[in-house]
Amino acid sequence: MTSGTTTPARTGRPSKVRVIVAVMLFVTVVINYMDRANLSIAMPALSGDLDLSTAQQGLLLSAFGWTYAAMQLPGGWLVDRVSPRVLYTLCLILWSLATFFMGIVGGFAALVVLRLLVGALEAPAYPINSRVATAWFPERERATAIGFYTSGQFIGLALLTPVLSWLQAAMSWHWVFILTGVVGIVWGAVWYLVYREPRDSRANEAEIDLIRSGGGLVELAEDRPQERPRNTRGDVATVLGRKKLWGIYIGQFCLTSTLWFFLTWFPTYLVDYRGMDYIESGLLASLPYVAAVIGVVSSGLVSDLLLRKGVSLSLARKAPIITGLLLTTLMAGAAFTDSTALVITFLSIAFFGNGLASITWSLVSALAPQRLLGLTGGMFNFIGNLSSIATPIVIGFLVTDESFTPAFGYMTAVTVVGILSYVFLVGRIERVSERQPS
Template sequence: MLQQTTKIGDKPTKKRFQILTLIFISVVINYMDRTNISVAASALTEELSLSSVQMGLIFSAFGWTYSLLQIPGGLTVDLVKIRILYPFILTAWSIATLVQGLVSSFAALIGCRMIIGVFEAPSYPCNNKIVTTWFPENERASAIAVYTSGQFIGLAFLMPVLALIQSQFGWRGLFIISGIIGIVWAVVWYIFYRDPKDHPSINQSELKLIEADEVKTTSTNSKEPKKETKISKQDFIAVFSNKKLWGIYIGQYCLGGTLMFFLTWFPTYLVEYRGLDFIQSGFLASVPFLAAFCGVLVSGFSSDFLVKKGVSKEVARKAPIIVGMLLTIFILGANYTDDTFWVITFLSIAFFGNGLSSIAWVFVSLLAPKHLVGLVGGCFNSIGGLSAVTVPIIIGFLVQGGDFKPALIFIASLAAIGSCAYLFLVGKIERISTESPSVEAKAI
C-alpha cells in the first residue's frame, strides 16, 4: 500500500475527479474499438464480398461473448483488484483489435470480434465499481454521466477522425492504429490508478467525504451484510428473481438496442440508404453522438441536482430515463422525410434521448447489495449486452431489401418497452437485502 499523504485543513482534495478522467478516456477507447468496425463496414463489405446478413453477424459477434461473460466479468471485478484487472483486459482487447487489420476472412473477423467481447466484458462493471468506490452517493449519477458521455463525445469526434484514418490507411490501418492506442493507454492506467485508501495524495477530508455514504448505509440498513467474502446461492436467487432488478435489466436491453443501431448500422444507413459519400457521412454521423453527449450530461447533473434539493429518488433518478426513452421514439420521424437535415435532426433527438437514459447504471449502485455490486452490474450489463447480440442481426435481416424503415420501427418499439419497464417494474428505489429473498425479492 502506498503511503497516504495527510493534508491539514478541512477542504477535501479532488483526486476522485482525476480518477474519473481515467475512466472517461478508457470508455472513449472502449467504444472506439467497438465501433471502428462500423466505419470499416462499407470497405469490408466490398473487399470481402459480404452480404448484409453476414455484416450483421460480424457486428453482433462482439455481443455474443460480451453478453455471455458479463456475469463472470462482474464476479471477477468483485474478486480482482481493479488496478490489475483493467490494464490487463484493455491490453487484451486492444491486441484483438489490432489483429483485425491483419485478417482477410469472414470467420477470422468473427473470431476477433468475439475476443474483443471477451475482454471488454468486465469493463463497465469495473467502471461502476470504481465510481462506487470513489464517489459518495449524491455524486454518482454525475460521475456515471461523465464517464458514460465518453462513449458519445468520444465517438462524435472520432467518427470523422476514423473516417479520415481509413481514407489514408485503409480499413486495415484503422484497426492497427486503434489497437496501438489501447495498448499505450493500458500502461498509463496502471501507472496512475489507485483505490482511495492507496492513493498517495488524497487527504483525509476527501476520504471521509467518500466514505460518508458507506457509514450512512451501514447504520440505516441493518440487514445488509457488513462483510461478505463468498457469493452464496441466496445471493444469486436475489439477483435473478427481484422485480426491481428485472426492471433495470429489461430497460438496459432496450436502451442498448438504440445504441447498437448507432454503433453498427448507422454509417451504412447514411452511405447506402441515404446516399451520402463516405467522408460526409463521417461528419454527419458525429451530430447525433454530440446530441447523445448533451443528453447524458443533462441527465446526470440534473438528476444529482434534484437529489440534493430533496426530490425523491423515484423522480430524480427515473424521470430522465423514462423521458429519454420516450424521446428515442422520435427516430420514426426519419422514415417520413428525404431531407438530410431532417433525417439527422430526428436521429439526433432519438440519440439525445438515449443519452438522457444512459445514467441507468446508477440503479446498480442504488439497488444492489454493497457486496454484490459487481454481480448485479454483471447481470445488468449481460442482459443489456444481449442487444449487441440480437439487434445487429435483426437489423441485418430487416434491411436485406435495402429498406431501413422497418429497422427504425423496431428501434422505436424497444424504446417504448424500456420506458414501461422503468414505470411498472422498478417501483420504489431502495437497496435490496439478500437476507430474506422470499420477502424482498418478488419473482416475476
C-alpha cells in the same frame, strides 16, 4: 490515485483526487467505445474488399455481442475479486491487441474470431466502472460522475468517427483497427501506472470521510479478494428474483438497443440507404453523437441537482431516464422523410434522449445488495447487452434493399418496452434485500 502508493495527507479541506478518477474513467470509456464502433466505420469498405454478404456483415457485427454478453457474469465475478487496477489493465491491453490484429488479418473467419475476443475482454469494463464509482463518489455526486465518464462513449464517437472515416478513405480500413489498437495498449499501461484505490491514493482523510459519509462504499476498495466469499446459488437467485432488478435489466436492454443501432448499422445506413460517401457519412454520423454528449452530461447534472434540492432519489434518478426514452421514440420520424437534414435531426434528438437516459448504472449502485454489487452489475450488463446480439441480427433480417423503415419500427417498439419497465417494475429506488420477500 496518482502514481505510487502514498500516505494520505491529514488536512481539513477535502482533496479532489476523485476528479482525476472520473477523468481516467472517461478516457477509458472513450477507448472502450472506439473499439466497439471501429468495425461499423470500416464495414462499408471492408465488406466490399472481402465481398461479404448482408448475412455475413450481420454476423460479424454481432460477434462482439455474443462473447460480451456471455462473459458478463464471469466478468462481474472477477470485479468482485480482482482489483480495478490489475483487471482493467489486463482487459485493456488484451482487447486492444485483438483489435490491432484485426487490421492485419484479411479473412472473414479470422475477423470473427478476433471480434469475439474483443467482446469477451471488454465484458468486465462497465462493472469495473460501476465499482470504481461506488467506491470513489458519494451518492450526491455519483450520477454526475457516471454521466461524465459515460459521455466518453459519445464524445469519443463524435470526435473520432470523422477521423477514422477519413483514415479509411485516405489509407484503408486496416488502419482503423491498427490505430485504435495501439491507443488502447498505451492507455492500459497508463491505467496501471496511475490508478490507485482510495486508501492507497493521495486522497486525504477529509476526502475519504466525505466519500464515506455521503454513501460511497470506500470499504469495497479495502476488501481483499481472497477474503470475499464465493457467490452461491442463493446469490444468483437474489439478483434474478427481484422485480426491481428485472426492471432495470429489461430497461437496460431497451436503452442499449438504440446504442447498438448506432454502433453497428448507422454508418451502413448512411452510405447504402442515404447514398453518402465515407467522409460525408463520417461527418454527419458525428452529429447524433454530439447530441448524445449533451444528453449524458445534462442527465447527471440534472439528476444530482434534483437530489440536492431535496427531490426523492426515485424521482431524481428515474425522471431523466424516462424522459430520455420518450425522446428516443422520435427515431421513428426518420422513416417518414426523404430529407437528409430531417433524418439527422430525428436521429440526433433520439440519441440525445438515449444519452439523457444513460445514468442507469446509478440505479445498479442504488438498488443492488451491497455484497452483490459486482454480480448485479454483471447481470445488468449481461441482459442489457444481449441487445448487442439482437440489434444487428434483427435489423439485418428486417431491412430490405429498398427500405430501412422496419428497423426504425423495431427500435421504437423496443424503446416503448423500456419506458413501461421503468414505470411499472422499478418503482421506488431503494437497496434490495438479500432475503427473499415474504
